[in-house]
Amino acid sequence: MYNFDEANSRIGTSCTKWDRYESRYNLKDVTALWVADMDFNCPPEVSKAMIRRAEHGIFGYTDPTEDCLQAIIDWEKRHHEIDVKKEDIVLTTGVVYAMYTAIEMLVKPDEKVMVMTPVYPPFFNTPASLSREVIYCPLILKPEVRIDLVKMEEQLKHDSSIKVLIFCNPHNPVGKSWTKEELRELLEITDRYGITVISDEIHADLVFQPLRHVSMLGVDQKYNHHIILLGAPTKTFNLAGMKISYALIPHREMCTEFAKRAKASGLSSINIFGFEALTAAYNHGDVWLKECLNYIYENMVWLKGFLNEHLPLCKYDVPESTYLAWVDFSGYDVPDNFAEILKFEGHVELQDGRGFKDSDGYQRINCACPRATLEKGMQRVVSCMKEKGWLS
């Protein structure tokens, strides 16, 4: 049994989540429930593998090991039921960087990219930074999350310059785990209009039972030549600082071209510790992940109870996947800068939903932390809202 109630303090490690308050804002004692990494220690087997490698003492240029590629193949088979060929794997130093490379490769400067909002901001910021126009096809959020297939088809029919759909599977921030049928309907349309799908599956391992992640590459072989899957062990095992991820590209020429670009830009030049971390996590992390997911799920359920009791006008359903709770605060008369006020006056940081587009009133709350941290943060939200007179 792993103990997720306790973790090393991250303060003083220059971590993005906790360590910028004092240096940037001269703020002390803020509870950080924002950026998407965990506050849990990673599996001990991963730390041990890295210590073993560190003890060797020589860290020159290093190629991907066969073990590392095999670990990806085994993991994808065991957890997502897909058969990955070694030659379809391109190791990368981050999913967003891989997305950037794929967009640059597939979309000419006068062509366009489709995204489904609300969504992780690099989905629209990355194409925009490459001067590729972004076409928005918002998700239908109520009464339940759905892809707006009708709107999507209309947009594709009327604009043949849309070449790529960037899709989040499962979805950050709404926590939706897409079914095979939903993905099949989506792929039927993208196939009809010659669209390539970049499927970001970084949250694939964080689906709560009894649901199971459906890989975009596991829907139907006939669509796989138009899919680039981006995967990583980094959300799953809290390894974001390791900068290790991978692209799976069954289309041979597309894969060769992507690998060529990745090599030229340094994208595929992986840190030694990245190989070690991925291999150890994928080969030895199953039990840790199962227990970690149970713990996160319990945090999600606790949050539901807490909101029902203290903030009953918040709308929130325990998500199907991810460790990110997506909470609608619009029942309360809070100002647009609610998240800022919580941070600077309430000493708790949530992730302002507006950054994800089409989500006014929402806050994203990171539940991958010891329960005590989540409780403290949520108590601070309530205290701040009381002080401001937003709760009667």
Ligand SMILES: Cc1ncc(COP(=O)(O)O)c(C=O)c1O
């Ligand atoms: C959907 C999604 N893709 C990619 C990333 C970031 O991946 P990387 O750090 O490998 O660039 C995140 C991080 O939150 C994410 O939620």
